[in-house]
Amino acid sequence: MTWTIKKMIRLIEKIVEYQNPTVAGLDPKLEYVPEFIKDECFKKYGKTLDGAAAALLEFNKALIDALYDIVPAVKPQAAYYEMYGWQGVKALAETIAYAKSKGMYVITDGKRNDIGTTMQAYATAHLGVTDIDGEEAEAFSADALTVNGYLGSDGINPLLKICGEKDKSIFVLVKTSNPSSGELQDKKIDDKTVYETMGDMCESWGEELRGKSGYSAVGAVVGATYPEMLKELREKLPHTFFLVPGYGAQGGGAEDVKYAFDKNGIGAVINSSRGIMCAWKKVDGATEKDFAKEARNEALRMRDDIRKVVGEMK
């Protein structure tokens, strides 16, 4: 197989172009959405799943408008859409389409996983094109999807095929940012931890999917909240691009994420969700009307904060 992973490179190219290795998480709990947006949507649809979904979409579109020329990517978290039923899931699809229309790279954070035949369906749903009796339609069609590798290779292979054929990427959970991640992930299998074992699998899964940068279409999720492990994994997994949650609201700072980067200042994209979505709440004198402006300001501050420790990205 000889595949060219243009879009994985597109994310890196966009990071280099913007000199900004960050992704804005779109995890829109209804409580994060400014009242004036909710009021308008509830007036139209009532306090219903339709009303909530309409509010999420308006909120997301305004955030995307405020960010697309400075932030290379967005990461909608599927759970916060599913919470509002199929109407919320429709808002997810519309958010993905809107972000893509603005040139953003879209990572759907779904942490999907299943056996081979079913994983094929998830791969089609989130990265591929669905066949409907000879007609084609895109279901969600993001650029990348987060996945869980607990089921091993045959739960990953269908994704590799789509990554190769359609220039898409996956990020496999390796070391997650939550407090209890070590309960399984830090346990030792022979001389290696579970997360190292999963990391090695990522290197292997990505072997034939490497782009010009040396990084492959198979990335890894590694939390900012465990900087020592981030450092260790960066050294051990030279072809695995990292998606790093845990900056900001979860407690990680620029000093914690600096180890995720290589000597060229690339190798990772750092996520902030609440920090950007709810930025206005931490600004003296700001009101909810300023949410988009303050989201942009926070995204710029985060970019500069990380630039300081990473240096030029090239």
Add this chain to the structure above:
Amino acid sequence: MTWTIKKMIRLIEKIVEYQNPTVAGLDPKLEYVPEFIKDECFKKYGKTLDGAAAALLEFNKALIDALYDIVPAVKPQAAYYEMYGWQGVKALAETIAYAKSKGMYVITDGKRNDIGTTMQAYATAHLGVTDIDGEEAEAFSADALTVNGYLGSDGINPLLKICGEKDKSIFVLVKTSNPSSGELQDKKIDDKTVYETMGDMCESWGEELRGKSGYSAVGAVVGATYPEMLKELREKLPHTFFLVPGYGAQGGGAEDVKYAFDKNGIGAVINSSRGIMCAWKKVDGATEKDFAKEARNEALRMRDDIRKVVGEMK
């Protein structure tokens, strides 16, 4: 905490009432749906995601009508709905509601997983009630959800709360049915395999959620394709109810699943998806018009096949 897990018992009660420890998987690939249903839906909506979703729903409703008085539960697999976009996800919600209206126990096979705050959103989405600025709405509201425990306790705790408060259940992936499941799951952590470690976590997560039968609201997914491990786990996990995929199309038979049951003939529910949905294809002289009738016949055959090795369920 003192919770009464009525619904976990309801599944067991229903199994005992029907003397049938099986669940019908609703994994409706469009190619499984009879042409006459598709024709009707495509005529109405075109060969679109709407048309496909309408066909899935019609197919599911007919299957549910054919099964609800003999099969205690259905297990829709989320991937096959997501593949058809938000329209497919709407069909999932409508399938769940329809099955519940017929008294069936519904297990959404989503294998969801995330960190605590986000898992709370998944728990609300799939088992709970969503708050919309003071108004309540059900997003998907199944009776049970399959989940992946790779992230440890804080990715499971929000589910335990809903299980306790709302009489719902979860099934955690322990030993999956696919060929490569051993790549991680069979590896040894000290003296225990990864799947045993995950099994022990299930026992511990379910400790305060045990019903009258002794089984807790925290079940485990253990594949029929690994009967030796099924036997081993049944002995080691006396309070963990098993959801067993892999019977039928994946190669497992009654002899393979018998070890999933305890001396009272309970302890597990065995899934068949394609075997039931596509039963008419294996019956001489049957046409696709017979799909519902043959699904029922196959469900009865499977019930009797498993009864033979399990004996009376009490």
